[in-house]
Amino acid sequence: MLSNIRATVLPVLKRSYAAADGSFEAYLAKKDAMSGATKIILPDEGKHLPAYEKPATLYYLFEQHIALTDGSVIKRYSQYPRKKIVSLQDIRSNVIYNPYRPDLAQKKVTSSSVDKFKEKFKVASADAADNAQVEAADAEGDFDYDNMDDFLDLLGTTDVTGETKETQEAYVLPDPTKDTKRKR
Structure with missing residues (x-):
């Protein structure tokens, strides 16, 4: 390919390579274009996106069943890959495990989420x-x-039978003699 390029073109090619894009692929593309070969299309890098414009990373969410101390089960999604978790976090607010707390004395012993639902909608x-x-x-x-x-x-009825009253029309026709348009 270099034999096709005249000696006078090569210094110009080297100068354009140094001035424009500094990649070796760009140099080869220009050299092949000068020799008449097919044009090489270089992939675009794309512009740099700041962190706030980049799409969020989506992690896989596993379905979990959390069993509470009163027997109720809560379904939630987490990145932790475990099917069932027995939670003891609600022991502090349960009458069975804390019988001496005065604020829990009013609650029933069987205060599961189902019982709370029944109590709410009774x-x-x-x-x-x-x-x-x-x-x-x-x-x-x-x-x-x-x-x-x-x-x-x-x-709009007169009595219990449901007969309607004889009243004036609900819609009153405008008087054509009066001008309803605004004066400007």
Whole structure:
């Protein structure tokens, strides 16, 4: 290939190699381009990204089942590759293991997460019992109809039968004689 390059071109090629890119691949690419060979495309390095723009490293997460002292099980994801862990961290807040702590005296001994859930949502069953009492009072005829008129007025009916009132139209047509446009 060097035989194809004239002696006068070689110093120019060396000067352009020194001035531009300092890699040997760039020098060979320029030399081959001068000799008429196929052009070598060099891979781009890409620009440098600062640390805050780089994507976060995603580690593998293992599914773990944490067994607490009251028997309840919590599912969580961690990088630690173990299926089941028996945790003793909740011993400090358990009545069985700390019977002399005064703030734990109100709690039940069986205060698992399931029991807490049942305790939290037992109000719904109490509301159902209250509704049963109201329905029983309605069947006996003890319902107070004095306040019913206020509710029926809000609904737009006249009485318990559900007949609608004869009222004016809800939408009032604009008067064409009045100009509704703003003056600028």
